[in-house]
Amino acid sequence: MRVLFVSSEVSPFSKTGGLADVSGALPGALVRAGADVRVVTPLYRGVREGGWALEPAGVCEVPGPAGGEVATVFSATLPSGPQVWFVDHPRYFDRPGLYGERGQDYPDNLERFSFFCRAVLGWIRTCGWQPDLVHCNDWQAALVPVYMRTVEASHWDRVGTVLTVHNLAYQGLFGADQFPGLGLPPDLFSPRYLEFWGRVNVLKGGLVFADVLTTVSETYAREIQTEEFGCGLEGVLRERSADLYGILNGADYSVWDPRHDPHIPARYGPEDLSGKAVCKAALQREMGLRADADVLLFGMVSRLVEQKGVDLVVACVDRMVQAGAQLAVLGTGDPKLEAALLRAAEAHPGAVGVRIGFDERLAHWIEAGSDAFLMPSRYEPSGLNQLYSLRYGTVPVVRRTGGLADSVVDATPEALARGEANGFVFEAYSPDALWEAVARALATYRDRETWLRLVRSGMAADFSWDRAAGRYVELYRLAVAKRRAVPS
Numbered sequence: 001m002r003v004l005f006v007s008s009e010v011s012p013f014s015k016t017g018g019l020a021d022v023s024g025a026l027p028g029a030l031v032r033a034g035a036d037v038r039v040v041t042p043l044y045r046g047v048r049e050g051g052w053a054l055e056p057a058g059v060c061e062v063p064g065p066a067g068g069e070v071a072t073v074f075s076a077t078l079p080s081g082p083q084v085w086f087v088d089h090p091r092y093f094d095r096p097g098l099y100g101e102r103g104q105d106y107p108d109n110l111e112r113f114s115f116f117c118r119a120v121l122g123w124i125r126t127c128g129w130q131p132d133l134v135h136c137n138d139w140q141a142a143l144v145p146v147y148m149r150t151v152e153a154s155h156w157d158r159v160g161t162v163l164t165v166h167n168l169a170y171q172g173l174f175g176a177d178q179f180p181g182l183g184l185p186p187d188l189f190s191p192r193y194l195e196f197w198g199r200v201n202v203l204k205g206g207l208v209f210a211d212v213l214t215t216v217s218e219t220y221a222r223e224i225q226t227e228e229f230g231c232g233l234e235g236v237l238r239e240r241s242a243d244l245y246g247i248l249n250g251a252d253y254s255v256w257d258p259r260h261d262p263h264i265p266a267r268y269g270p271e272d273l274s275g276k277a278v279c280k281a282a283l284q285r286e287m288g289l290r291a292d293a294d295v296l297l298f299g300m301v302s303r304l305v306e307q308k309g310v311d312l313v314v315a316c317v318d319r320m321v322q323a324g325a326q327l328a329v330l331g332t333g334d335p336k337l338e339a340a341l342l343r344a345a346e347a348h349p350g351a352v353g354v355r356i357g358f359d360e361r362l363a364h365w366i367e368a369g370s371d372a373f374l375m376p377s378r379y380e381p382s383g384l385n386q387l388y389s390l391r392y393g394t395v396p397v398v399r400r401t402g403g404l405a406d407s408v409v410d411a412t413p414e415a416l417a418r419g420e421a422n423g424f425v426f427e428a429y430s431p432d433a434l435w436e437a438v439a440r441a442l443a444t445y446r447d448r449e450t451w452l453r454l455v456r457s458g459m460a461a462d463f464s465w466d467r468a469a470g471r472y473v474e475l476y477r478l479a480v481a482k483r484r485a486v487p488s
Protein backbone atom coordinates (compact mmCIF):
# COMPACT_ATOMS: atom_id res chain seq x y z
CA MET A 1 0.00 0.00 0.00
CA ARG A 2 1.65 3.20 -1.19
CA VAL A 3 0.20 6.22 0.62
CA LEU A 4 0.65 9.91 -0.10
CA PHE A 5 -0.15 11.90 3.06
CA VAL A 6 -1.10 15.52 2.30
CA SER A 7 -1.09 18.04 5.14
CA SER A 8 -0.68 21.80 5.52
CA GLU A 9 1.38 21.40 8.72
CA VAL A 10 3.84 18.74 9.80
CA SER A 11 5.66 18.71 13.13
CA PRO A 12 8.56 19.37 13.72
CA PHE A 13 8.75 21.48 10.54
CA SER A 14 5.62 23.63 10.89
CA LYS A 15 2.87 23.76 13.49
CA THR A 16 -0.11 25.78 14.65
CA GLY A 17 -1.98 22.96 16.40
CA GLY A 18 -2.71 19.26 16.66
CA LEU A 19 -2.78 18.62 12.90
CA ALA A 20 0.99 19.09 12.89
CA ASP A 21 1.45 16.52 15.66
CA VAL A 22 -0.74 14.05 13.75
CA SER A 23 1.10 14.60 10.47
CA GLY A 24 4.47 14.24 12.18
CA ALA A 25 3.60 10.95 13.88
CA LEU A 26 0.91 9.02 11.99
CA PRO A 27 3.02 8.54 8.81
CA GLY A 28 5.75 6.82 10.85
CA ALA A 29 3.16 4.55 12.47
CA LEU A 30 1.75 3.73 9.02
CA VAL A 31 5.22 2.63 7.94
CA ARG A 32 5.40 0.38 10.99
CA ALA A 33 2.01 -1.01 9.92
CA GLY A 34 3.53 -1.97 6.57
CA ALA A 35 2.63 0.98 4.29
CA ASP A 36 5.02 2.86 2.01
CA VAL A 37 4.32 6.50 2.94
CA ARG A 38 5.40 9.87 1.58
CA VAL A 39 4.27 13.15 3.13
CA VAL A 40 3.75 16.38 1.19
CA THR A 41 3.35 19.88 2.65
CA PRO A 42 4.14 23.52 1.74
CA LEU A 43 7.61 25.00 2.18
CA TYR A 44 6.83 27.86 4.58
CA ARG A 45 9.38 30.47 5.55
CA GLY A 46 9.74 28.87 8.99
CA VAL A 47 10.77 25.59 7.34
CA ARG A 48 13.17 27.28 4.95
CA GLU A 49 14.84 29.14 7.82
CA GLY A 50 14.58 26.28 10.33
CA GLY A 51 18.00 24.80 9.62
CA TRP A 52 16.59 21.53 8.20
CA ALA A 53 18.58 19.50 5.70
CA LEU A 54 16.43 20.09 2.60
CA GLU A 55 17.48 18.40 -0.65
CA PRO A 56 16.19 19.61 -4.02
CA ALA A 57 13.89 16.88 -5.39
CA GLY A 58 12.73 18.38 -8.70
CA VAL A 59 10.22 20.65 -10.35
CA CYS A 60 6.71 20.10 -11.62
CA GLU A 61 4.16 21.93 -13.67
CA VAL A 62 1.07 23.20 -11.95
CA PRO A 63 -1.90 23.85 -14.18
CA GLY A 64 -3.69 27.07 -13.34
CA PRO A 65 -6.20 29.49 -14.73
CA ALA A 66 -3.42 31.77 -16.01
CA GLY A 67 -1.81 29.00 -18.08
CA GLY A 68 0.16 27.22 -15.43
CA GLU A 69 3.18 27.71 -13.23
CA VAL A 70 6.12 25.74 -11.94
CA ALA A 71 6.66 24.52 -8.37
CA THR A 72 9.98 23.40 -6.95
CA VAL A 73 9.96 20.45 -4.59
CA PHE A 74 12.43 19.82 -1.78
CA SER A 75 12.80 16.71 0.31
CA ALA A 76 13.67 15.86 3.91
CA THR A 77 13.03 13.01 6.33
CA LEU A 78 10.67 12.95 9.29
CA PRO A 79 12.13 11.88 12.64
CA SER A 80 9.58 9.01 12.48
CA GLY A 81 11.09 7.83 9.18
CA PRO A 82 9.07 8.76 6.09
CA GLN A 83 10.24 11.10 3.37
CA VAL A 84 8.60 14.55 3.28
CA TRP A 85 8.25 16.61 0.12
CA PHE A 86 8.01 20.38 0.48
CA VAL A 87 6.24 22.33 -2.25
CA ASP A 88 8.01 25.64 -2.76
CA HIS A 89 6.38 28.72 -4.23
CA PRO A 90 7.87 31.88 -2.69
CA ARG A 91 4.95 34.16 -3.54
CA TYR A 92 2.52 31.88 -1.69
CA PHE A 93 4.50 30.34 1.14
CA ASP A 94 7.49 32.55 1.96
CA ARG A 95 5.54 34.46 4.62
CA PRO A 96 5.73 34.81 8.41
CA GLY A 97 2.55 32.79 9.07
CA LEU A 98 1.09 29.53 7.79
CA TYR A 99 -2.46 30.78 7.27
CA GLY A 100 -2.30 34.41 8.36
CA GLU A 101 -0.81 36.95 10.73
CA ARG A 102 -2.06 38.61 13.92
CA GLY A 103 -5.30 36.63 13.89
CA GLN A 104 -6.11 37.66 10.29
CA ASP A 105 -6.20 35.04 7.52
CA TYR A 106 -4.25 35.82 4.36
CA PRO A 107 -6.82 37.03 1.81
CA ASP A 108 -5.42 34.77 -0.92
CA ASN A 109 -5.62 31.52 1.05
CA LEU A 110 -7.83 29.87 -1.57
CA GLU A 111 -5.28 30.66 -4.27
CA ARG A 112 -2.44 29.47 -2.01
CA PHE A 113 -3.95 26.12 -1.10
CA SER A 114 -5.55 25.35 -4.45
CA PHE A 115 -2.08 25.89 -5.88
CA PHE A 116 -0.69 23.53 -3.26
CA CYS A 117 -3.28 20.84 -4.12
CA ARG A 118 -2.65 21.06 -7.84
CA ALA A 119 1.12 21.06 -7.25
CA VAL A 120 0.80 17.88 -5.19
CA LEU A 121 -0.88 16.14 -8.12
CA GLY A 122 1.54 17.68 -10.63
CA TRP A 123 4.45 16.39 -8.57
CA ILE A 124 3.05 12.86 -8.29
CA ARG A 125 2.60 12.73 -12.04
CA THR A 126 6.27 13.58 -12.55
CA CYS A 127 8.28 12.14 -9.65
CA GLY A 128 8.09 8.46 -10.60
CA TRP A 129 6.46 7.26 -7.37
CA GLN A 130 2.75 6.48 -7.70
CA PRO A 131 0.46 6.18 -4.68
CA ASP A 132 -2.39 3.68 -4.37
CA LEU A 133 -4.06 6.06 -1.97
CA VAL A 134 -3.98 9.77 -1.21
CA HIS A 135 -4.80 10.71 2.39
CA CYS A 136 -5.80 14.38 2.62
CA ASN A 137 -6.22 16.39 5.79
CA ASP A 138 -8.54 19.36 6.41
CA TRP A 139 -9.72 21.98 3.95
CA GLN A 140 -6.21 22.98 2.88
CA ALA A 141 -5.83 19.58 1.18
CA ALA A 142 -9.49 18.95 0.40
CA LEU A 143 -9.26 20.08 -3.22
CA VAL A 144 -6.99 17.13 -4.03
CA PRO A 145 -9.89 14.64 -4.30
CA VAL A 146 -11.96 17.27 -6.10
CA TYR A 147 -9.36 17.65 -8.87
CA MET A 148 -8.75 13.88 -8.92
CA ARG A 149 -12.40 13.14 -9.66
CA THR A 150 -13.11 16.03 -12.05
CA VAL A 151 -10.60 17.79 -14.30
CA GLU A 152 -7.90 15.14 -13.75
CA ALA A 153 -10.22 12.11 -13.55
CA SER A 154 -8.54 10.11 -16.30
CA HIS A 155 -5.18 10.14 -14.47
CA TRP A 156 -6.38 8.94 -11.10
CA ASP A 157 -9.16 6.44 -11.63
CA ARG A 158 -7.32 3.67 -9.75
CA VAL A 159 -6.08 5.82 -6.87
CA GLY A 160 -8.24 5.90 -3.72
CA THR A 161 -8.77 8.96 -1.55
CA VAL A 162 -9.35 9.44 2.18
CA LEU A 163 -10.19 12.83 3.66
CA THR A 164 -9.73 13.39 7.39
CA VAL A 165 -11.60 16.22 9.10
CA HIS A 166 -9.63 17.47 12.08
CA ASN A 167 -11.97 20.34 12.82
CA LEU A 168 -15.24 20.92 11.01
CA ALA A 169 -15.34 24.57 12.01
CA TYR A 170 -12.56 25.36 9.54
CA GLN A 171 -14.11 24.79 6.12
CA GLY A 172 -12.22 27.09 3.77
CA LEU A 173 -15.03 29.52 2.93
CA PHE A 174 -14.43 32.08 0.16
CA GLY A 175 -16.40 34.50 -2.00
CA ALA A 176 -18.10 33.15 -5.13
CA ASP A 177 -15.94 35.50 -7.23
CA GLN A 178 -12.96 33.26 -6.41
CA PHE A 179 -14.50 30.10 -7.85
CA PRO A 180 -13.34 30.59 -11.46
CA GLY A 181 -9.72 30.73 -10.22
CA LEU A 182 -9.97 27.08 -9.20
CA GLY A 183 -10.17 25.88 -12.82
CA LEU A 184 -13.05 23.54 -12.01
CA PRO A 185 -16.12 22.96 -14.23
CA PRO A 186 -18.65 25.75 -13.58
CA ASP A 187 -21.39 23.28 -12.63
CA LEU A 188 -19.39 22.36 -9.53
CA PHE A 189 -20.44 25.71 -8.09
CA SER A 190 -23.80 24.31 -7.06
CA PRO A 191 -25.23 23.20 -3.68
CA ARG A 192 -24.54 19.53 -4.53
CA TYR A 193 -20.83 20.27 -4.72
CA LEU A 194 -18.75 23.26 -3.58
CA GLU A 195 -21.37 25.96 -3.16
CA PHE A 196 -22.45 26.74 0.40
CA TRP A 197 -24.98 29.56 0.82
CA GLY A 198 -23.57 31.45 -2.15
CA ARG A 199 -19.92 30.96 -1.19
CA VAL A 200 -17.19 28.49 -2.07
CA ASN A 201 -16.79 25.78 0.59
CA VAL A 202 -13.61 23.84 -0.06
CA LEU A 203 -14.07 21.23 2.67
CA LYS A 204 -17.53 20.44 1.33
CA GLY A 205 -15.96 19.60 -2.04
CA GLY A 206 -13.65 17.14 -0.33
CA LEU A 207 -16.52 15.63 1.67
CA VAL A 208 -18.44 15.03 -1.55
CA PHE A 209 -15.58 13.60 -3.63
CA ALA A 210 -13.32 11.60 -1.28
CA ASP A 211 -13.88 7.82 -1.32
CA VAL A 212 -13.71 7.49 2.47
CA LEU A 213 -14.13 10.15 5.15
CA THR A 214 -12.68 10.04 8.62
CA THR A 215 -12.56 12.26 11.64
CA VAL A 216 -10.43 12.06 14.72
CA SER A 217 -12.70 10.36 17.28
CA GLU A 218 -15.75 8.13 17.22
CA THR A 219 -17.79 10.56 19.28
CA TYR A 220 -16.97 13.49 16.97
CA ALA A 221 -17.89 11.33 13.95
CA ARG A 222 -21.39 11.03 15.46
CA GLU A 223 -21.54 14.63 16.71
CA ILE A 224 -20.82 16.21 13.32
CA GLN A 225 -23.89 14.57 11.84
CA THR A 226 -26.04 16.70 14.15
CA GLU A 227 -27.08 20.32 13.79
CA GLU A 228 -25.31 21.28 17.02
CA PHE A 229 -21.85 20.22 15.81
CA GLY A 230 -22.25 19.97 12.03
CA CYS A 231 -21.40 23.63 11.27
CA GLY A 232 -23.95 23.55 8.44
CA LEU A 233 -22.41 20.45 6.83
CA GLU A 234 -24.41 17.92 8.86
CA GLY A 235 -26.61 17.16 5.85
CA VAL A 236 -23.63 16.35 3.61
CA LEU A 237 -22.09 14.24 6.37
CA ARG A 238 -25.33 12.36 7.02
CA GLU A 239 -25.58 11.57 3.33
CA ARG A 240 -22.11 10.08 3.48
CA SER A 241 -22.46 8.48 6.89
CA ALA A 242 -21.84 4.97 5.48
CA ASP A 243 -18.35 6.13 4.44
CA LEU A 244 -17.59 8.17 7.58
CA TYR A 245 -15.38 6.69 10.31
CA GLY A 246 -13.99 8.00 13.61
CA ILE A 247 -10.44 7.10 14.64
CA LEU A 248 -9.10 8.65 17.83
CA ASN A 249 -5.71 10.29 17.45
CA GLY A 250 -2.69 8.79 19.15
CA ALA A 251 0.09 10.33 21.19
CA ASP A 252 3.64 10.30 19.88
CA TYR A 253 5.43 8.89 22.90
CA SER A 254 8.82 9.47 21.30
CA VAL A 255 8.11 13.18 21.83
CA TRP A 256 5.61 13.15 24.73
CA ASP A 257 6.82 10.86 27.50
CA PRO A 258 8.26 12.11 30.82
CA ARG A 259 10.65 9.15 30.95
CA HIS A 260 12.79 10.58 28.16
CA ASP A 261 11.47 14.10 27.41
CA PRO A 262 14.60 16.24 26.80
CA HIS A 263 12.67 19.50 27.33
CA ILE A 264 11.68 19.04 30.98
CA PRO A 265 13.79 19.82 34.07
CA ALA A 266 13.71 16.22 35.41
CA ARG A 267 12.56 12.91 33.98
CA TYR A 268 10.20 10.52 35.73
CA GLY A 269 7.94 7.51 35.31
CA PRO A 270 5.07 5.87 37.17
CA GLU A 271 7.43 3.93 39.43
CA ASP A 272 9.11 7.09 40.74
CA LEU A 273 7.31 10.43 40.61
CA SER A 274 10.01 12.47 42.36
CA GLY A 275 11.03 14.02 39.02
CA LYS A 276 7.48 15.33 38.65
CA ALA A 277 7.85 17.27 41.91
CA VAL A 278 11.05 18.83 40.50
CA CYS A 279 9.13 19.80 37.34
CA LYS A 280 6.34 21.33 39.43
CA ALA A 281 8.76 23.50 41.45
CA ALA A 282 10.48 24.61 38.22
CA LEU A 283 7.15 25.46 36.59
CA GLN A 284 6.06 27.48 39.62
CA ARG A 285 9.30 29.49 39.40
CA GLU A 286 9.01 29.90 35.62
CA MET A 287 5.40 31.14 35.78
CA GLY A 288 5.83 33.40 38.84
CA LEU A 289 3.73 31.14 41.07
CA ARG A 290 4.23 30.70 44.82
CA ALA A 291 6.62 27.85 45.53
CA ASP A 292 4.43 25.24 47.19
CA ALA A 293 4.57 21.50 46.63
CA ASP A 294 1.14 20.94 48.18
CA VAL A 295 -1.20 23.21 46.20
CA LEU A 296 -3.06 21.71 43.26
CA LEU A 297 -1.51 23.31 40.17
CA PHE A 298 -3.79 23.28 37.12
CA GLY A 299 -2.16 23.65 33.67
CA MET A 300 -3.57 24.63 30.31
CA VAL A 301 -1.88 24.77 26.87
CA SER A 302 -4.16 25.83 24.10
CA ARG A 303 -4.98 27.83 21.06
CA LEU A 304 -7.00 30.63 22.65
CA VAL A 305 -10.16 30.34 20.57
CA GLU A 306 -13.83 29.94 21.36
CA GLN A 307 -13.61 26.17 20.83
CA LYS A 308 -11.38 25.64 23.84
CA GLY A 309 -13.65 26.92 26.64
CA VAL A 310 -11.26 29.63 27.82
CA ASP A 311 -14.26 31.74 28.87
CA LEU A 312 -15.24 29.03 31.37
CA VAL A 313 -11.76 29.07 32.88
CA VAL A 314 -11.83 32.86 33.16
CA ALA A 315 -15.24 32.64 34.86
CA CYS A 316 -13.95 30.07 37.38
CA VAL A 317 -10.57 31.47 38.18
CA ASP A 318 -11.56 33.46 41.29
CA ARG A 319 -13.22 30.41 42.83
CA MET A 320 -10.21 28.26 41.99
CA VAL A 321 -7.80 30.66 43.65
CA GLN A 322 -10.03 31.10 46.71
CA ALA A 323 -10.05 27.34 47.07
CA GLY A 324 -6.25 27.40 47.15
CA ALA A 325 -5.44 26.22 43.62
CA GLN A 326 -2.85 27.58 41.19
CA LEU A 327 -3.18 27.96 37.43
CA ALA A 328 -0.53 28.06 34.68
CA VAL A 329 -1.71 28.90 31.16
CA LEU A 330 0.19 28.97 27.87
CA GLY A 331 -1.64 30.04 24.75
CA THR A 332 -2.11 32.42 21.90
CA GLY A 333 -5.00 33.43 19.70
CA ASP A 334 -8.02 35.69 20.17
CA PRO A 335 -6.80 39.01 21.65
CA LYS A 336 -9.93 39.28 23.86
CA LEU A 337 -9.26 35.89 25.45
CA GLU A 338 -5.57 36.72 25.82
CA ALA A 339 -6.49 39.97 27.62
CA ALA A 340 -9.00 38.23 29.91
CA LEU A 341 -6.37 35.70 30.97
CA LEU A 342 -3.76 38.39 31.54
CA ARG A 343 -6.25 40.27 33.75
CA ALA A 344 -6.79 37.10 35.79
CA ALA A 345 -3.04 36.77 36.26
CA GLU A 346 -2.79 40.39 37.39
CA ALA A 347 -5.64 39.91 39.84
CA HIS A 348 -4.03 36.83 41.38
CA PRO A 349 -0.26 37.32 41.55
CA GLY A 350 1.50 34.19 42.71
CA ALA A 351 -1.54 32.01 42.02
CA VAL A 352 -2.23 32.50 38.31
CA GLY A 353 0.55 32.62 35.70
CA VAL A 354 -0.21 33.33 32.04
CA ARG A 355 2.18 33.23 29.11
CA ILE A 356 0.93 34.50 25.75
CA GLY A 357 2.80 32.98 22.83
CA PHE A 358 3.71 29.71 21.16
CA ASP A 359 6.40 27.93 23.14
CA GLU A 360 7.12 24.23 22.56
CA ARG A 361 9.38 23.88 25.58
CA LEU A 362 6.96 25.54 27.99
CA ALA A 363 4.18 23.29 26.66
CA HIS A 364 6.23 20.29 27.82
CA TRP A 365 6.98 21.98 31.17
CA ILE A 366 3.28 22.56 31.81
CA GLU A 367 2.42 18.95 30.93
CA ALA A 368 5.09 17.71 33.33
CA GLY A 369 4.85 20.28 36.14
CA SER A 370 1.07 20.55 36.58
CA ASP A 371 -0.99 18.23 38.78
CA ALA A 372 -4.10 18.52 36.63
CA PHE A 373 -4.83 19.79 33.11
CA LEU A 374 -7.87 21.82 32.01
CA MET A 375 -9.64 21.13 28.70
CA PRO A 376 -13.18 22.47 29.10
CA SER A 377 -13.71 22.53 25.32
CA ARG A 378 -17.00 23.52 23.72
CA TYR A 379 -16.21 20.81 21.17
CA GLU A 380 -13.01 18.79 20.66
CA PRO A 381 -12.60 16.58 17.57
CA SER A 382 -9.87 14.53 19.24
CA GLY A 383 -7.63 16.59 21.47
CA LEU A 384 -4.03 15.62 22.03
CA ASN A 385 -3.16 17.44 25.22
CA GLN A 386 -5.39 15.20 27.35
CA LEU A 387 -3.51 12.19 25.93
CA TYR A 388 -0.17 13.83 26.72
CA SER A 389 -1.44 14.76 30.20
CA LEU A 390 -2.37 11.15 30.96
CA ARG A 391 1.15 10.00 30.10
CA TYR A 392 2.66 12.79 32.26
CA GLY A 393 0.57 11.83 35.30
CA THR A 394 -1.28 15.13 35.00
CA VAL A 395 -4.93 14.42 35.67
CA PRO A 396 -7.19 15.80 32.89
CA VAL A 397 -10.30 17.81 33.75
CA VAL A 398 -12.37 17.80 30.57
CA ARG A 399 -15.81 18.40 29.15
CA ARG A 400 -17.56 15.28 27.80
CA THR A 401 -17.31 15.96 24.06
CA GLY A 402 -15.51 14.50 21.04
CA GLY A 403 -12.20 12.82 21.71
CA LEU A 404 -12.21 13.98 25.33
CA ALA A 405 -15.25 11.75 25.90
CA ASP A 406 -13.41 8.87 24.22
CA SER A 407 -10.24 9.08 26.30
CA VAL A 408 -10.98 10.42 29.78
CA VAL A 409 -12.91 8.30 32.32
CA ASP A 410 -14.56 10.28 35.11
CA ALA A 411 -13.50 9.53 38.68
CA THR A 412 -16.88 8.29 39.89
CA PRO A 413 -16.73 5.90 42.88
CA GLU A 414 -17.63 3.01 40.55
CA ALA A 415 -14.97 3.83 37.93
CA LEU A 416 -12.41 4.30 40.71
CA ALA A 417 -13.33 0.93 42.18
CA ARG A 418 -12.91 -0.71 38.77
CA GLY A 419 -9.52 1.01 38.39
CA GLU A 420 -10.67 2.68 35.16
CA ALA A 421 -10.92 6.31 36.27
CA ASN A 422 -8.21 8.61 34.95
CA GLY A 423 -9.65 12.14 35.19
CA PHE A 424 -12.61 14.41 35.86
CA VAL A 425 -15.38 14.87 33.31
CA PHE A 426 -18.27 17.35 33.26
CA GLU A 427 -21.22 17.73 30.91
CA ALA A 428 -22.81 21.17 30.66
CA TYR A 429 -20.96 24.01 28.99
CA SER A 430 -21.13 26.32 32.00
CA PRO A 431 -18.77 27.79 34.59
CA ASP A 432 -20.67 25.99 37.35
CA ALA A 433 -20.22 22.60 35.67
CA LEU A 434 -16.48 23.23 35.23
CA TRP A 435 -16.27 24.42 38.82
CA GLU A 436 -18.00 21.26 40.05
CA ALA A 437 -15.33 19.14 38.30
CA VAL A 438 -12.51 21.36 39.58
CA ALA A 439 -13.91 21.13 43.12
CA ARG A 440 -14.01 17.33 42.85
CA ALA A 441 -10.39 17.39 41.70
CA LEU A 442 -9.44 19.60 44.67
CA ALA A 443 -11.20 17.28 47.10
CA THR A 444 -9.61 14.17 45.58
CA TYR A 445 -6.17 15.80 45.61
CA ARG A 446 -6.36 15.98 49.42
CA ASP A 447 -6.82 12.20 49.45
CA ARG A 448 -3.29 11.29 48.29
CA GLU A 449 -3.95 7.64 47.79
CA THR A 450 -6.92 8.10 45.49
CA TRP A 451 -5.12 10.85 43.59
CA LEU A 452 -2.13 8.61 42.97
CA ARG A 453 -4.43 5.88 41.72
CA LEU A 454 -5.76 8.33 39.12
CA VAL A 455 -2.24 9.43 38.18
CA ARG A 456 -0.99 5.88 37.77
CA SER A 457 -3.97 4.68 35.79
CA GLY A 458 -3.49 7.60 33.37
CA MET A 459 0.22 6.91 33.02
CA ALA A 460 -0.44 3.22 32.30
CA ALA A 461 -2.89 3.92 29.46
CA ASP A 462 -1.69 3.28 25.92
CA PHE A 463 -2.81 5.79 23.31
CA SER A 464 0.09 5.15 20.97
CA TRP A 465 -0.34 5.72 17.24
CA ASP A 466 0.12 2.07 16.28
CA ARG A 467 -3.47 1.22 17.21
CA ALA A 468 -4.83 4.06 15.04
CA ALA A 469 -2.44 3.30 12.16
CA GLY A 470 -3.82 -0.23 11.82
CA ARG A 471 -7.33 1.15 11.45
CA TYR A 472 -6.21 3.71 8.84
CA VAL A 473 -4.58 0.97 6.78
CA GLU A 474 -7.86 -1.00 6.81
CA LEU A 475 -9.70 2.08 5.56
CA TYR A 476 -7.06 2.69 2.87
CA ARG A 477 -7.73 -0.83 1.57
CA LEU A 478 -11.43 -0.16 1.61
CA ALA A 479 -11.04 3.14 -0.25
CA VAL A 480 -8.81 1.58 -2.92
CA ALA A 481 -11.21 -1.36 -3.36
CA LYS A 482 -14.16 1.00 -3.71
CA ARG A 483 -12.31 3.07 -6.27
CA ARG A 484 -11.16 0.10 -8.34
CA ALA A 485 -14.70 -1.30 -8.36
CA VAL A 486 -15.88 1.82 -10.21
CA PRO A 487 -15.79 1.19 -13.98
CA SER A 488 -13.43 3.74 -15.54
Ligand code: ADP
Pocket residue numbers: 016017018019021301302303330331332357358359360363382383384385386
Ligand atom coordinates in the same frame (compact mmCIF):
# COMPACT_ATOMS: atom_id res chain seq x y z
P1 ADP B 1 -5.83 21.79 18.50
O1 ADP B 1 -5.28 21.06 17.35
O2 ADP B 1 -7.30 22.01 18.41
O3 ADP B 1 -5.11 23.06 18.79
P2 ADP B 1 -4.83 19.54 20.11
O4 ADP B 1 -5.03 19.20 21.54
O5 ADP B 1 -5.14 18.48 19.12
O6 ADP B 1 -5.68 20.86 19.82
O7 ADP B 1 -3.32 19.91 19.82
C1 ADP B 1 -2.71 21.08 20.23
C2 ADP B 1 -1.22 20.96 20.05
O8 ADP B 1 -0.68 22.26 19.92
C3 ADP B 1 -0.53 20.32 21.23
O9 ADP B 1 0.67 19.70 20.80
C4 ADP B 1 -0.22 21.54 22.10
O10 ADP B 1 0.82 21.31 23.01
C5 ADP B 1 0.16 22.54 21.05
N1 ADP B 1 -0.03 23.94 21.43
C6 ADP B 1 -1.18 24.65 21.44
N2 ADP B 1 -0.96 25.92 21.82
C7 ADP B 1 0.37 26.01 22.08
C8 ADP B 1 1.24 27.08 22.50
N3 ADP B 1 0.76 28.30 22.76
N4 ADP B 1 2.56 26.82 22.63
C9 ADP B 1 3.03 25.58 22.37
N5 ADP B 1 2.28 24.54 21.97
C10 ADP B 1 0.96 24.75 21.82
Ligand code: GLC
Pocket residue numbers: 017018019022166167216249380381382383384403
Ligand atom coordinates in the same frame (compact mmCIF):
# COMPACT_ATOMS: atom_id res chain seq x y z
C1 GLC C 1 -7.92 19.82 15.47
C2 GLC C 1 -8.80 19.57 16.68
C3 GLC C 1 -8.16 18.70 17.74
C4 GLC C 1 -7.40 17.54 17.11
C5 GLC C 1 -6.42 18.05 16.07
C6 GLC C 1 -5.64 16.95 15.40
O1 GLC C 1 -7.17 20.97 15.54
O2 GLC C 1 -9.23 20.79 17.25
O3 GLC C 1 -9.15 18.22 18.62
O4 GLC C 1 -6.72 16.80 18.10
O5 GLC C 1 -7.12 18.72 15.07
O6 GLC C 1 -6.47 15.97 14.84
